[in-house]
Amino acid sequence: MKLKFFRANWCGPCRQMAPVVIELQDSLKDYYSPVEYIDIDADPETASKWRVNAIPTFVIVDNRGNEVARHIGAWPKSKMQDWMSDNYLRPSTAVSFPTDHSQLSIVTGK
Numbered sequence: 319m320k321l322k323f324f325r326a327n328w329c330g331p332c333r334q335m336a337p338v339v340i341e342l343q344d345s346l347k348d349y350y351s352p353v354e355y356i357d358i359d360a361d362p363e364t365a366s367k368w369r370v371n372a373i374p375t376f377v378i379v380d381n382r383g384n385e386v387a388r389h390i391g392a393w394p395k396s397k398m399q400d401w402m403s404d405n406y407l408r409p410s411t412a413v414s415f416p417t418d419h420s421q422l423s424i425v426t427g428k
Contacts, residue, residue, distance in 0.1 A: 319386070319406055320351040324365055324375040326358050331392035332374045338395045342402060349406050378405045 323339055325332035343353050358365040358373060368377060368385075376398070378387040387405040389398075 319349060319381065320354060320379045321402065322354045322356060322368065322377040322379060324356045324358055324368070324370045324373055324377070326373055328359075329373050335374050335392050335398075338398060341395065342399055345399070346402055346406075350402070378402065 321339070321343075323335075325336075327333075339353055343350070356364050356368075356370075358370060368375075370377075372390050374390070374392060376389045377385055380386050387401070389401060
């Protein structure tokens with residue numbers, strides 16, 4: 319699992335959350351890869367790809383790169399820690415379909 323932290327240098331709530339993210343990274347290092355910090359001014363393409371319209375935005379991504387959970391805005395460390403713990407290894411909402419369609423069938427009612 320990975321936490322993406324979308325931020326900007328001019329954003330007060332982002333600066334407020336930076337030390338919280340650092341502390342949580344240390345306490346949850348057995349469960350999460352190092353936090354990925356994305357400055358939306360320096361990397362607008364990534365922010366656009368992840369549909370980030372407000373900051374700070376936090377996105378939990380599974381090991382396949384699929385979004386698992388998202389939170390926008392600053393919040394207390396305890397709430398963020400609960401959110402990260404609750405979403406650890408939660409299945410993503412990404413749906414994959416087999417490329418071999420021979421296994422698909424249509425069932426109709428009477």
